[in-house]
Amino acid sequence: MSDVISWLSGHIQGTPFIILCLGAGLYFTARTLLLQVTNIPDMLRQIVKGEKSESGVSSFQSLMISLAGRVGTGNIAGVATAIAFGGPGAVFWMWAMAFLGSATSFIECTLGQIYKERDRDTGEYRGGPAFYIEKAYKHTAAKGFSVVYAIVFAIVTVLAMSFFLPGVQANGISVSAFGAWGLPQWISTVVVLALLLLIVIGGVKRIATFAGLVVPVMAVIYILAAIVVLFVNADQIVPVFSGIFSSAFGLDAVYGAIWGLAVSWGVKRGLYSNEAGQGTGPHSAAAAEVSHPAKQGFVQAFAVYVDTLFVCSATAFMILSTGMYRVYTDAVEDPSQILTKGPGNVADSVPVGPGFAQAGFDTVLPGVGPSFIALALFFFAFTTIVAYYYMAETNLTYLMRWVPNHSVRRALVWALRVLMVIAVLVGGLSTGTGTAWALGDIGVGAMAWLNILAILVLQVPALKALKDYRRQKREGKDPQFDPRPLQIRNAEFWEERTDSRAGEGRTGVPALD
Known part of the structure; x- marks a missing residue:
């Protein structure tokens, strides 16, 4: 079974996948006229000035839910894995994936906002790829195909978010906790499960509140710690950047033979970390209360920068500046395949993963490294599991639109929670990470x-929403969205909102706080 899973993983994320991710990022960068640079002021402004309502969370809270899903094990263990199997050059391709992926994230998250709707049971905003895949062609002859495609995506997402992905995060927590404090893996797993159930039962508002409190604090502390490590090793800053860029393109004598792996692992771990194009960001984007879909698209585009350019880079510099890494000639942790070791000469007993970052931080504050990284990884991974649940429930909600009985819908939600509990148990108690x-x-x-x-x-x-937003900004307006003049069909929520604002008393859209 392990061989089958590895084969399937390699084929799904093979060369065509890398071309698709980078190609889509390049294409959307051109179509949006380099919005990841030109619209940075709009990104920052919306994070600060976002609205909220009884049905929707603020742009900041939506960003925190998104970052809770993006900033996880991939930001520590994923970066270490990319360096181990792709060399330092993999970091450059993670950066490239983030820069191009920012435009991709804008497109998918703006679509999530355009086609969002209200949950009939809770009144909360729901949206995501399944919703916009179905609605975008609802009025055409392709309606039947789009519904089937949307259902397939929703099913895949429910399985991925509730079973495939939580195990990685839970495993990262239990392994790092065992390495740092010697805790049996079952103890950390039980703690994760108890906290998870406490939060997810409270719904999207509790998830948003939790993410808004935890994510900014943990990210800032982690980045500051990495800056301290880099400052102590200031003489390594130039060699680190030189090594990243030279090995990214096969110019380094040592890493020249594996530069293709640098691209592959950089893109794969970059996507795993920042999730641009994966379809996760639109779920939290749709939960936000905004006056124009492009506003939240900008916020989610900025989330990619926070995840990769800030947090992932912090881990990379922590590992590379201290020299605590090994590089293999193949994607297998085999002593016979070690290509080279960093100048820090990380111990052979340190496995690929969080151990690299723990060893690196330990060179600055001896005895503190394992505990600090384990604690950071706990918060990163736990908030990611919480965000996974939110996205799994959103897609289950989409699938349940064909289930008329409320009691049955509630039973299915609890079945989803049980499935996630099983995934956390299996991942948390597993001794292997492969x-x-x-x-x-x-x-x-x-x-x-x-x-x-x-x-x-x-x-x-x-793209129409982006053009409309830019036009209104040039006219000195606070952009408001009406899909009908733009000939965007099936965006019922926005049609109702526009009519409500014009009618000054018609129901359908809550007043903004």
Whole structure:
């Protein structure tokens, strides 16, 4: 079974997948006229000035839910794995994936906002790829195909978010906790399960509140710690950057033979970390209360920068500046395949993963490294599991639109929670990480294939929204969205909102706080 999972993972995230991710990012960068640079002021402004309502969370809270899903084990263990199997050059390709992926994230998250709707049971905003895949062509002859495609995406996402991916995060927590404090893996797993159930039962508002409190604090502390490590090793800053860029293109004598692996692992772990194009971001984007879909698209585009350019880079510099890494000639942790070791000469007993970062931080504050990284990994991974649940429930909600009985719908939600509990138990108690990561790659890859192909077809409404936003900004207005003049059909929520604002008393859209 392990061999089958590895084979499937390798084929789903093979060369065509890498071309798809980078190609889509380049294409959307051109179509949006380099928005990841030109619209940075709009990104920052919306994070600060976002609205909220009884049905929707603020742009900041939506960003935190998104970052809770993006910032996880991939930001520590994923970066270490990319360096171990792709060399320092993999970091450059993670950066490239983030820069190009920012435009991709804008497209998918703006679509998530355009086609969002209210949950009939809770009144909360719901949206995501399944919703916009179905609605974008609802008025055409392709309606039947789009519904089937949307259902397939929703099913894949429910399985990925509730079973394939949580195990990776739970395993990262239990393994790092065992390494740092010697805790049996079952103890950390039980703690994760108890906290998870406490939060997810409270719904999206509790998830948003929790993410808004925890994510900014943990990210800032982690980045500051990495800056301290880099400052102590200031003489390594130039060699680190030189090594990253030279090995990224095969110019380094040592890493020249594996530069293709640098591209592959950089893109794969970059996507696993920042999730641009994977289809996860639109779920939290749709939960936000905004006056124009492009506003939340900008916020989610910035989330990619926070995840990869800040947090992943922090881990990379912590590892590379201290020299605590090994590089293998193949994607197998085999002593006979070690290509080279960093100047820090990390001990052979330190496995690929969080141990690299723990060893690196330990060179600055001896005895503190393992505990600090384990604690950071706990918060990163736990908030990611919480975000996974939210996305799994959102897609289950989409599938349950064909289930008329409320009691049955509630039973299905609890079945989803049980499935996630099983996934956390299996991942948290597992002693090996290879299968867990392979399952995670299958989940990420399958979602990304389905979503990127979809948004390449459905991009026009998002591009129209961007053009409309820029036009209103040039006219000195606070952009408000009405899909009808733009000939965007089936965006019922926004039609009702526009009519409500015009009617000054008609129901349908809550007043903004």
